[in-house]
Amino acid sequence: MVIVENSTWVRQHAQDYILAYFGVLTSRRKSLHQDHIHRITDRAWHYYGAPPHPSEIAAADQELKRGIDEDWKSSVQKYPEVLEYFYGLVDLSLPSDDDPGVRDPPLSALGGGKRAPRVRGSSRGRRRRSVVEEDGREMGGGGRREGRRGGGGRPGVQFAPMPSGYGYVNPPGYP
Numbered sequence: 001m002v003i004v005e006n007s008t009w010v011r012q013h014a015q016d017y018i019l020a021y022f023g024v025l026t027s028r029r030k031s032l033h034q035d036h037i038h039r040i041t042d043r044a045w046h047y048y049g050a051p052p053h054p055s056e057i058a059a060a061d062q063e064l065k066r067g068i069d070e071d072w073k074s075s076v077q078k079y080p081e082v083l084e085y086f087y088g089l090v091d092l093s094l095p096s097d098d099d100p101g102v103r104d105p106p107l108s109a110l111g112g113g114k115r116a117p118r119v120r121g122s123s124r125g126r127r128r129r130s131v132v133e134e135d136g137r138e139m140g141g142g143g144r145r146e147g148r149r150g151g152g153g154r155p156g157v158q159f160a161p162m163p164s165g166y167g168y169v170n171p172p173g174y175p
Contacts, residue, residue, distance in 0.1 A: 009086075009090070010083060010086040010089075011083075013086045014079065014086050017082050017086075018075050018078065018082060022071060022075040026068050029064065029068060029071060030064070037060055040052045040056050
């Protein structure tokens with residue numbers, strides 16, 4: 001769940017940043033557009049004693065639209081960089097192996113916890129979380145890398161997902 005929350009947090013902040021960046025660019029461009037329209041109008045009144053020709057205004061408006069499109073394009077092109085920045089802010093820390101919560105979990109069957117361990121039913125119908133690593137491969141519920149065959153480890157050998165709350169020992173000869 002933490003991974004989904006982190007991704008959502010990163011995506012939301014990156015999108016907010018890109019939209020704010022786009023807002024800054026467009027507000028500057030709109031301000032420059034207003035100044036340009038003001039100059040066109042002043043010049044027309046000064047030289048001709050009349051308002052500017054509608055084609056001049058239309059050309060300036062078209063230039064504004066093209067500029068806003070360019071601003072959007074440059075904002076969107078920054079998105080991967082912004083995502084990388086916000087992913088860099090996420091800090092995931094794991095406790096050490098000596099931590100009491102790791103050595104003796106309160107619900108562990110090995111630690112003599114007061115609650116009986118839950119018996120897990122069939123895994124049919126339940127969805128496993130998967131995380132896409134940077135290189136595009138997926139990691140399944142047990143933290144092992146899953147290749148094309150989905151098992152991880154040795155090609156052609158598949159292991160059941162590791163149940164949570166219990167110690168897991170690899171089979172003999174498997175690292």
